[in-house]
Amino acid sequence: MMRCIAVDDEKLVLDLLIDNIGQVPYLQLVKACRNAMEAIEVLQHEKIDIIFLDIQMPRLNGLQFIQTLQHPPMIILITAYEKYALEGYNLNIVDYLLKPVSFERFLKACNKAKELFDLKNDKTREQPADHIFVNVEYTLVKILFADILFVEGLKDYIKIHLASASKAVLTKMSLKAMEEKLPADKFIRVHKSFIIATDKITVIKRDFACIGSHEIPVSDFYKENLSRLTNK
Known part of the structure:
Protein backbone atom coordinates (compact mmCIF):
# COMPACT_ATOMS: atom_id res chain seq x y z
CA MET A 1 0.00 0.00 0.00
CA GLU A 126 18.78 -7.70 -1.10
CA GLN A 127 20.24 -11.11 -0.42
CA PRO A 128 22.48 -11.15 2.64
CA ALA A 129 26.16 -11.88 2.03
CA ASP A 130 27.15 -15.51 2.52
CA HIS A 131 30.91 -14.93 2.71
CA ILE A 132 33.76 -12.57 3.48
CA PHE A 133 37.24 -12.09 2.05
CA VAL A 134 40.24 -12.08 4.40
CA ASN A 135 43.91 -11.27 3.82
CA VAL A 136 46.22 -14.27 3.93
CA GLU A 137 49.85 -13.62 3.01
CA TYR A 138 49.03 -10.71 0.68
CA THR A 139 46.18 -12.65 -0.94
CA LEU A 140 42.43 -12.27 -0.51
CA VAL A 141 40.83 -15.57 0.44
CA LYS A 142 37.08 -16.16 0.24
CA ILE A 143 35.56 -17.67 3.39
CA LEU A 144 32.02 -19.01 3.27
CA PHE A 145 30.09 -18.50 6.52
CA ALA A 146 28.60 -21.97 6.14
CA ASP A 147 32.12 -23.45 6.13
CA ILE A 148 33.24 -21.89 9.44
CA LEU A 149 33.36 -24.14 12.50
CA PHE A 150 34.74 -21.58 14.94
CA VAL A 151 37.04 -18.57 15.09
CA GLU A 152 39.91 -18.31 17.54
CA GLY A 153 41.43 -15.01 18.62
CA LEU A 154 45.24 -14.68 18.95
CA LYS A 155 46.03 -11.07 19.96
CA ASP A 156 46.20 -9.22 16.60
CA TYR A 157 45.36 -12.31 14.58
CA ILE A 158 42.51 -14.75 14.28
CA LYS A 159 42.38 -18.37 13.22
CA ILE A 160 39.35 -19.38 11.19
CA HIS A 161 38.72 -23.10 11.52
CA LEU A 162 36.87 -24.53 8.53
CA ALA A 163 34.92 -27.72 7.94
CA SER A 164 36.49 -28.06 4.49
CA ALA A 165 40.15 -27.76 5.56
CA SER A 166 42.34 -29.41 8.17
CA LYS A 167 44.47 -26.27 8.49
CA ALA A 168 42.96 -23.10 9.91
CA VAL A 169 43.13 -19.83 7.99
CA LEU A 170 45.30 -17.25 9.78
CA THR A 171 44.61 -13.57 9.13
CA LYS A 172 45.45 -10.27 10.82
CA MET A 173 42.19 -9.07 12.35
CA SER A 174 40.76 -8.62 15.83
CA LEU A 175 38.15 -11.09 17.06
CA LYS A 176 35.77 -8.17 17.65
CA ALA A 177 36.11 -7.04 14.03
CA MET A 178 35.42 -10.57 12.87
CA GLU A 179 32.39 -10.82 15.14
CA GLU A 180 30.91 -7.72 13.51
CA LYS A 181 31.26 -9.29 10.06
CA LEU A 182 29.61 -12.58 10.97
CA PRO A 183 25.79 -13.00 10.81
CA ALA A 184 24.54 -12.67 14.41
CA ASP A 185 21.89 -15.35 13.94
CA LYS A 186 24.50 -17.98 13.01
CA PHE A 187 27.45 -17.26 15.31
CA ILE A 188 27.87 -16.55 19.03
CA ARG A 189 30.74 -15.41 21.20
CA VAL A 190 31.39 -17.94 23.98
CA HIS A 191 34.78 -16.75 25.23
CA LYS A 192 37.00 -13.70 24.90
CA SER A 193 39.00 -15.77 22.40
CA PHE A 194 36.32 -17.82 20.64
CA ILE A 195 33.30 -17.40 18.36
CA ILE A 196 31.45 -20.55 17.30
CA ALA A 197 28.99 -21.46 14.56
CA THR A 198 25.76 -22.38 16.31
CA ASP A 199 24.71 -24.99 13.74
CA LYS A 200 28.06 -26.82 14.12
CA ILE A 201 27.69 -27.45 17.88
CA THR A 202 27.44 -31.19 18.59
CA VAL A 203 27.61 -31.27 22.42
CA ILE A 204 27.24 -28.64 25.16
CA LYS A 205 28.99 -29.30 28.47
CA ARG A 206 29.21 -27.13 31.57
CA ASP A 207 32.30 -25.19 30.50
CA PHE A 208 32.71 -26.36 26.92
CA ALA A 209 30.90 -26.45 23.62
CA CYS A 210 31.97 -29.28 21.36
CA ILE A 211 32.20 -29.00 17.59
CA GLY A 212 33.14 -32.46 16.44
CA SER A 213 36.41 -33.29 18.18
CA HIS A 214 37.07 -29.66 19.12
CA GLU A 215 36.30 -28.57 22.70
CA ILE A 216 35.71 -24.80 22.80
CA PRO A 217 35.91 -23.19 26.27
CA VAL A 218 32.85 -21.24 27.44
CA SER A 219 33.63 -18.49 29.95
CA ASP A 220 31.23 -17.35 32.67
CA PHE A 221 30.92 -13.93 31.05
CA TYR A 222 29.56 -15.41 27.81
CA LYS A 223 27.55 -18.32 29.20
CA GLU A 224 24.33 -16.35 28.80
CA ASN A 225 24.83 -16.35 25.03
CA LEU A 226 24.88 -20.14 25.05
CA SER A 227 21.95 -20.29 27.47
CA ARG A 228 19.80 -18.20 25.12
CA LEU A 229 20.63 -20.63 22.36
CA THR A 230 19.62 -23.72 24.37
CA ASN A 231 16.45 -22.08 25.68
CA LYS A 232 15.00 -21.33 22.25
Missing part, protein backbone atom coordinates in the same frame (compact mmCIF):
# COMPACT_ATOMS: atom_id res chain seq x y z
CA MET A 2 1.35 3.42 -0.99
CA ARG A 3 0.44 6.34 1.27
CA CYS A 4 -0.24 9.49 -0.71
CA ILE A 5 -1.39 13.09 -0.55
CA ALA A 6 -3.11 15.14 -3.26
CA VAL A 7 -2.26 18.84 -3.59
CA ASP A 8 -4.31 21.21 -5.78
CA ASP A 9 -5.87 24.61 -5.09
CA GLU A 10 -8.86 23.98 -7.39
CA LYS A 11 -11.61 22.18 -5.46
CA LEU A 12 -13.20 20.47 -8.47
CA VAL A 13 -9.84 19.16 -9.67
CA LEU A 14 -8.95 18.04 -6.16
CA ASP A 15 -12.28 16.23 -5.80
CA LEU A 16 -11.67 14.39 -9.09
CA LEU A 17 -8.17 13.48 -7.96
CA ILE A 18 -9.53 12.13 -4.66
CA ASP A 19 -12.03 10.01 -6.60
CA ASN A 20 -9.31 8.66 -8.92
CA ILE A 21 -7.06 7.75 -5.99
CA GLY A 22 -9.97 5.94 -4.35
CA GLN A 23 -10.28 3.65 -7.38
CA VAL A 24 -6.66 2.48 -7.24
CA PRO A 25 -6.45 -0.43 -4.76
CA TYR A 26 -2.80 0.06 -3.77
CA LEU A 27 -3.18 3.78 -2.93
CA GLN A 28 -4.14 5.13 0.48
CA LEU A 29 -5.04 8.82 0.57
CA VAL A 30 -3.71 10.38 3.78
CA LYS A 31 -4.78 13.97 3.10
CA ALA A 32 -6.13 16.20 0.34
CA CYS A 33 -4.39 19.60 0.53
CA ARG A 34 -5.41 22.95 -1.02
CA ASN A 35 -1.86 24.36 -1.05
CA ALA A 36 1.81 23.54 -0.53
CA MET A 37 1.84 24.78 3.08
CA GLU A 38 -0.80 22.21 4.06
CA ALA A 39 1.25 19.53 2.32
CA ILE A 40 4.39 20.53 4.21
CA GLU A 41 2.55 20.15 7.50
CA VAL A 42 1.36 16.67 6.55
CA LEU A 43 4.88 15.61 5.54
CA GLN A 44 6.17 16.68 8.94
CA HIS A 45 3.88 14.21 10.71
CA GLU A 46 3.13 11.40 8.25
CA LYS A 47 5.11 8.94 6.17
CA ILE A 48 4.16 9.67 2.57
CA ASP A 49 5.24 7.58 -0.40
CA ILE A 50 3.83 9.65 -3.24
CA ILE A 51 2.50 13.17 -3.85
CA PHE A 52 0.03 14.07 -6.62
CA LEU A 53 0.94 17.70 -7.12
CA ASP A 54 -0.39 20.69 -9.03
CA ILE A 55 2.13 23.33 -10.17
CA GLN A 56 0.19 26.60 -10.32
CA MET A 57 -0.72 27.38 -6.71
CA PRO A 58 -0.63 30.58 -4.63
CA ARG A 59 2.34 31.55 -2.42
CA LEU A 60 4.44 28.46 -3.21
CA ASN A 61 4.02 26.71 -6.54
CA GLY A 62 4.53 22.98 -7.01
CA LEU A 63 8.08 23.20 -8.38
CA GLN A 64 9.17 25.54 -5.58
CA PHE A 65 7.54 23.18 -3.08
CA ILE A 66 9.53 20.20 -4.40
CA GLN A 67 12.76 22.15 -4.01
CA THR A 68 12.04 22.80 -0.33
CA LEU A 69 11.96 19.05 0.40
CA GLN A 70 15.21 17.55 1.61
CA HIS A 71 14.11 13.95 0.98
CA PRO A 72 11.07 14.17 -1.32
CA PRO A 73 8.83 11.15 -1.83
CA MET A 74 7.84 10.13 -5.34
CA ILE A 75 5.99 12.92 -7.13
CA ILE A 76 3.50 12.92 -10.00
CA LEU A 77 2.86 16.40 -11.35
CA ILE A 78 -0.66 17.16 -12.58
CA THR A 79 -0.92 20.50 -14.34
CA ALA A 80 -2.55 22.40 -17.19
CA TYR A 81 0.81 23.77 -18.36
CA GLU A 82 3.07 21.73 -20.63
CA LYS A 83 5.87 24.31 -20.43
CA TYR A 84 7.00 23.07 -16.99
CA ALA A 85 7.62 19.49 -18.13
CA LEU A 86 11.41 19.75 -18.57
CA GLU A 87 11.88 21.52 -15.25
CA GLY A 88 9.70 18.91 -13.58
CA TYR A 89 11.73 15.99 -14.94
CA ASN A 90 14.94 17.71 -13.83
CA LEU A 91 13.51 17.39 -10.32
CA ASN A 92 13.24 13.61 -10.75
CA ILE A 93 9.45 13.40 -10.84
CA VAL A 94 7.85 10.04 -11.65
CA ASP A 95 5.42 11.37 -14.27
CA TYR A 96 3.97 14.58 -15.70
CA LEU A 97 0.22 14.61 -16.42
CA LEU A 98 -1.59 17.32 -18.36
CA LYS A 99 -5.11 18.34 -17.32
CA PRO A 100 -7.70 17.14 -18.05
CA VAL A 101 -6.31 13.73 -17.08
CA SER A 102 -8.15 10.58 -18.10
CA PHE A 103 -8.36 7.81 -15.52
CA GLU A 104 -6.46 5.53 -17.91
CA ARG A 105 -3.52 7.98 -18.03
CA PHE A 106 -3.72 8.52 -14.27
CA LEU A 107 -3.60 4.76 -13.65
CA LYS A 108 -0.61 4.38 -15.97
CA ALA A 109 1.31 6.94 -13.91
CA CYS A 110 0.30 5.19 -10.68
CA ASN A 111 1.49 1.83 -12.02
CA LYS A 112 4.84 3.37 -12.88
CA ALA A 113 5.15 4.70 -9.32
CA LYS A 114 4.13 1.30 -7.94
CA GLU A 115 6.92 -0.43 -9.86
CA LEU A 116 9.46 2.00 -8.41
CA PHE A 117 8.00 1.58 -4.94
CA ASP A 118 8.14 -2.22 -5.12
CA LEU A 119 11.69 -2.14 -6.47
CA LYS A 120 12.82 0.06 -3.61
CA ASN A 121 11.08 -2.04 -0.96
CA ASP A 122 11.66 -5.52 -2.33
CA LYS A 123 13.70 -7.10 0.46
CA THR A 124 14.09 -10.32 -1.47
CA ARG A 125 16.37 -8.53 -3.92
